[in-house]
Amino acid sequence: MTVSFDQTLSIVNELVFAKRGKYLNEPEVVVLKGAWNNWDYDQMAKHSRFSINYLQRGVASKLFDVLTKTIGHGERITKRNIKFFLEQAVKNYYSKSASQNGANNLSSGQVLGGQPPELSFFYGRTHELTLLKQLVTTNRCLAIVGVAGIGKTMLAAKLISELTNKNQSTFDFVIWKSLAYSPLLNDLLDELLELVCPEEYSSNLPEYTQAKITLLLKQLQTSRCLIVLDELEGLFQSNNLSQRLDYRLFFRRLAEERHESCLLLTSQIIFAELNDLISSKRPIQFFKLEGLDPDSALQLLRHQGFTNEEDCLSLIETYRGNPSELESLVDKINHYFAGSVQTFLKYKTTFVSSKLEATLNHLFSQVLTDIERSIVIYIAQEIMLNSRSVTFLSILDNLKDKRKENYSTSELVKALEKLEMQSLIEGFKDPNTKQISFTLQPVIKKYITTDPLGLVQITDTLPILSTIS
Template sequence: MKQKKSEEQISCEQLDFDTVLTFVDNLIFTKIGRHLSDPEIILIKGSWDNVDYDEISAGSTYSANYLQRFVGPQLWNLISAIAGTGEKVTKKKLRNFLEKLFHNQYNSQQIEEKNLEEAPSDCSIKINGNPPTTFNFFGREQELNQIGEFIKRYKCVFLIGIAGIGKTALAAKILQQISTNSESKFDCLIWRSVVHTPTVPDLISELRQLIQPTLDSSQVEYTQAQITTLIKELQSRRCLIVLDEIDKIFQKVSFEQRLEYRLFFRRIIEEQHQSCFILTSRIFPNEFKNLIKNQRPLQYIKLKGLNKDAAMQFLLSQGLADEEQCLELIETYYGHPSELQSVVERINHFFAGSTKIFFDNKTTFISPEFQTVLDELFSKSLNQLECEIMIYLAKHITIDSELISFQKLLKHFNHNPHKNIPVSEIVEAIESLENQSLIENVTHSSSKEIHFSLQPVIKKYIFTDPLGVIRKIEPLSKISVA
C-alpha cells in the first residue's frame, strides 16, 4: 500500500489528482456546505488530464453536451467564486489554476501556523450558546465594520430588516470574527435565541449561567434585584451578547411582560457597565424609539439586500453560470439572500440549473418562509390604510414601472374626496410600512422629494392574494404578474 505523502512533500512536488480532488472538495464543502457531484468530479479529472469533452463523455454516463453546456460553466464559475482571486477559471486553465491555488493556500497555512506558534496559546474566545454556522456567508463588509464600531460605543445595537435578509447570519458572523480576534476587548461571547419568548427572570437566569457557569444559579426573589445582579456581572466582565429574534418577545408576550422587558432593556442601556447587546428583529420596537431620540447609548442598523458583488458571488457559488442573467435575478429579488437561495433551488430542481431555460419561462417565486411572514403581516399586523397603500403601490408601480412619489400618494389618499384621509394618518402608515421593511424609499437627487417602491416578490404576493385578504379591502384589476 502506497504511503500517503506529507503536505511538505506535496508542496515541493507536482500535485497528484487525488490530492487536488480532496483539496477542491474540502474547499467547496467549507464554503457552501456541499460536496462535488459525480459529473463535476468526472469533469475535473478530464480537465486535469487535458482530455476533450467527447473523450470525457465516452468514459462516463454523461453526454458531452451536458458536461460542456451545463456542468462545465457552472463548475468553473463556482471554483472562480470560491477561490476569490478574481481570476476566471476555464477548462484549459483549470490544472494550472488549482496548482497555484493549492500552493498559495499551503503557504498561507504555514504562515498562520507559525503565527499561532508565536502567539499566546489560547487567544480565541469561546462562544457560549449555539449560533448558526457561517460557512455560506458572502459580503456585508460595510455592515460588519459598522457593527464593529457600534459595539465599542453603544450598550445595545439592533440589527433590523425583513425576514430572511440575513440578520441572524450577520450577528453570528460578528461573533465568529470576534472569537478569533486576539485584539478583541470582549472576554465573554454569548448567543441566545429568544424565539421561545422567555420571561425576564428566565432570560436573566440563562444569561448568568452562560456568563459564569460556576455562579450560584438560585434566583433572587424580585425581578429588579435580578437585573441588578446581572448588571454587576456585566460590569465585572466585558460581554457581547446576541439575543436573536427579539421581536417575538414584543409580539407574543402579555402586556405585563412587555412592560417588564421594557424596563429590563432600559436599565441595560442606561446603567453603567462595559458590555454590549446585539438584538436582531424584523422591526425597531416602539419601546426603543424615545431612547434613540434622547441620545441614549443605543443604535440600529437596517439591513437591505446583498450588494451586487456579494449576491453575484453567492449565485456563482450555487453553480449558476450566466452573469447577465444572475444580475437580473439580483435586481428582481433585491439581493435578498433567502429569496435568492429559494429561486436557485428551484432553478436547479426544475430547470436543470439553467438560468436560460428559467428566463425563457420567467416567473417570480415567493419562498414558503417569506410567504408565511407576509401571510401573518397582511392578515394580522397591517391595518386597512397600510394595506391600501401597499395595494396602491403594487398597482401603479406595475403599470407605470416607476417609483411613486409621496405627493402622488397624498393626492390619492388625502386630496381624493372619496378617501380624504388625514395627512398625519398617511405619514404614520408609511412609517409603519417602512419600519416593517415592506416598502423602500428613495430620495430624488435634485428635488429631494421622497419616492417609494415595492419589491417584485411583495407585488407578486399582493396580486396572487393567497389568503383573500386583499380582495376584501379592494378588488384588484387583472394585471398579469408571472
Template sequence: MISQEFLQSIAASRGIRPAELEVLSLSLSGISTTEIASQLDISEDLVRKRLSRIYIKFEIEGRGPVKFAKLQQLLHNLYQTHLASEREPKIGVIETGLTDNNSDLQITTHPLNPLHNPLPTSSTTHNSQILNRIDWSEVIDVSIFYGRAEELAQLEQWIVRDSSRLIAVVGLGGIGKTALLTKLTQQIQSYFDCVIGRSLHNAPPLESILADLLKSLSHPHEPELSEKVDERIVQLISYLRDRRCLLVLDDVQALLRSNDVYGRYLQGYEGYGALFRRIAEEQHQSCLVLISQEKLREISLLENPSRSIHSLKLEGLKPEDAQQILLGKNLTGKQSWQELIQHYRGNPLHLNLIAATIENIFNRDVGEFVKLKTTVSNTGILDEPFQRLSALEKQVMQWLAKEDKALSFQQLRAKIEEIATSDLIEVLDSLGGRYLIEKVKSKDTNEFLFTLQPVIKKYVTKYHFSSAPKL
C-alpha cells in the same frame, strides 16, 4: 471589574501619568471618547492622544478598533492572575506572550509579582470559569458566508473599539442578520469574558430571560435570583460592569404586537423596553446586540452618533458577493445574473430559494428564467411579517402592490381618500419601520416616492389581493 487600587499600581509601574490614568479609568468603565472629553473638559483629540501614549507604555501593538479591546483584555487577564496569586501562593506563574499575528504562543515563567510581569495577551491565564465562556443557544452554520466586510468592520468598531452598550441589527427577514452576528462573534469573541446568545422567537417573559442570563453569567454557580424583575435587572447590569460580556438577543420582533403599528410591545412585555434603556444608559463595559425585523423605538429615541447606542440596517448583498451564491449553485446564464440579483434585491435567502427553483425547472439557466419577466415568492418568508400588520398597513400595501411605479405621498393620499392624512403618515412610517416598503427620491421633484420590491409586490398580489380596495 478591575479595582482602582490595582489599576493605579499597574499604571505606576508602567509610567502612566495621572491625566492618562483618568482617561484609562473612564475608558475601562465603558464611557465613550465623546463622554470622556466632556467629563474631563478636554478635546476628543486629546483623549485619543492620551490613549495612544497608554498603548505605547503597555506595549500594545496593532491598529484600528482592536487596540483598546486588547488593552482591556490584557489588564483583565493580569488582574485575574493577581487575584489568583493572592488566593493561592505559587512558586511562579505561566504567562503567554502573543506574536503580532496572534497565533504562536511563547511560554515563560516569572516571579509572582504581577506588576513586574509582562502583560498576558491571551485568555489562557484566566483562572475564573466564567472567562471566555461561550453560551449560544442556537448557533447557525456560517462556514459558507459571502461579503459583508463593511458591516463586519462597522460592528467591530462599535462593539470592540467604541465599547458601545446597545446595538440593533435590523432588516427584512432572510437578509442575513443572524448569520452576520454569528460570523462577527466568531471574530471578536476573544475580546470578551463571556458571549451569550439567545433567541426570543417564543417570546419568553422578561423574568424568564433574566433568570436564564443570570444563570449563564454565574456559571458554574447558581445565582441568588430575586423575585422582582427590577432587582434582576440590577443583578444583570452588575455582571455587565464586572466582566466584559457580549449578549446577543435574536428575533426581538417576537416581543412586539401584531395588528398594530411597528415597535409596540406585547401587553406584559413592556419591561423589555425598560431593560434595553437601562443597558443603554447605565455605565458598564459590556454590549447587548438586538436582532430584529422591526425597528425598536428605544433605539430610535436613544441613538446618537456621539453616544454608545447604534443601529445597523442590513441591506442586500453587493452584486459581486451575491454572485457567489449563484456560482456556488453552479448556475449558468451569467449575462442574466445581475438582473436576477437586482430583482431579488441581493437578499441571500431569496437568492438561494430562486437558485434552487432555477436548478430544478430551468436546468440551472438563469437566462431562461429571467426572460420570463416573472417573480417567484416564497410565502414562508413573508407570512409572519405580513400577519403582524395593522388593517391600514395591509390596505396601503395592497394599493402599492397594484401600482407599476413608485408613488409620492400626495399621490397615495389622492388614491386612498378613505384613510385620514395623519393615519397615512403613521402607516408609511410604520411600514418603513418594518422594512416592507422601499423609499426612493424623485429625480424631478426631489420628494420621496414609495413602492414595494418585486418579491413583496408579488406576494401581496398573489396571496392578499382578494380584499384589495377597488379604484
C-alpha cells in the same frame, strides 16, 4: 450550577491548550466524556471507534496526568473524582472572567449560551462588519433589522467570530441566545445570570424580575459582555401583553442604564416596543440590513453552479441580493427549469419563498397598522396600473383626504419611515426634482398583489387588486 459536558469541554480544552500547547484529541475527548458520564471503559469503547485497551492503557492515564497538572490544584485526578474537578474548573473559569474587568480573557472563538450558525460559506459584508464593530463598542443596545432571510443571523455570527478570533478580544464574554422559542423574560434572565455570574446565580439569586435585571446590569458594568439576542420576532408572535411589556422594560433598562456591555438584537420586524426606543434615535441604535452586494451575491450563485453573469445579475436585482430568496430560487430553477436561468427568466415570474411568505403573513395579520397597510396597498395599485413608483405627494394626496381614514401628514410620514426601515417599501430621491418617491421590491409586490391568504385586503376601503395580479 449545572453545566453541560460541551460547555465543560470547551473550557477545559482551552485550559489544556494553555498548559501543553495542544488541544485534547479525539480519544482523549472520548475518555473525558466517558468519565463525565461515569461510564466504564467498555461503554466508552462502544460509544467510539477505539478499543477498550487503547482507551484505558494508551489514553486515560496520560490524560489524567495532564488534567492533574492543569486543574488538579495539587490533587491527583482519577476517573472517580474527575467530575468534581471539571466542575470546579468551570466555576473558577467563569468567576475569573466575571471579576477581570476589561481583561482579554475570552478564549478564541468561544461563545456562551447557544450556538451561532456555521460560517463555512460567507460572502461580502465587509462594510457592514466594519460599521457594526464600531457600533457594538459605542452603544449599549443595537438592533439589526431586515426582512426574512436577508442574513441577519449570519452577519451577527460573523461579527462575533471576528470579535472573538483576535488575540485581544473587545469583550470578556459573548453570549448567543435565540428568542425563536419565545422564552419568558424571567427564564431568559436566569439563563443569562447563570452564564455571567454563576456564583451569585447558585447562592444569591433574587426572586423578582426587576431585581434580576438589576443584578445583570451590575455584572454588565464590571465585565464587558456582548449579548446577542437573535430572532426577536419570536417574542412577539404571541399576543402575550405582559410578556411584551416585560421585554420592553428590559430593553429600555439595558439601553438606558450605565454599563460597559452591548445588547445586540436581530429582528425581521420593528415592533411598537422597539420603535419608541429607536425613533428617539437613542438609546437603541438601529441598523438596517439590506441584501448582499452584487459581487457577493454572484459568488453565492456561482457556488450553486449558476455562472452566467448577466442572467445572475438580473436575479440579484429582482431579489435585491437577499441570499435566502436567491438560494430558494436556485432550488426552484434546478427543480422546474432544469437548472436554466434563461428559461426561467423568459417566464417573467417572481417567486416568494415560503420563509418570506410566512413573515409577510405574520406582518399583515398581526403587525401592520391600518395606515401602513393602506400605504403598501396604494403603492402596489399605482405601480401595477401606471408607473414604476409613486411620489410622496401623491401618497399624501390620496391617503390624506380622499379616504375615510383621513390620516394626518405626520402619521403618514411616520408610517412611511417604519415601512422603509423594514424594507417593505423602497424610497428614492429624483436627483433633479429632489422629489421622494416610493416603490415595492418585486417579491413584496407579488405577495401583495396575489394576497395568498387574504390577509392584505381585509378592509373594504380599497379597490380589490386581484383584477391586476
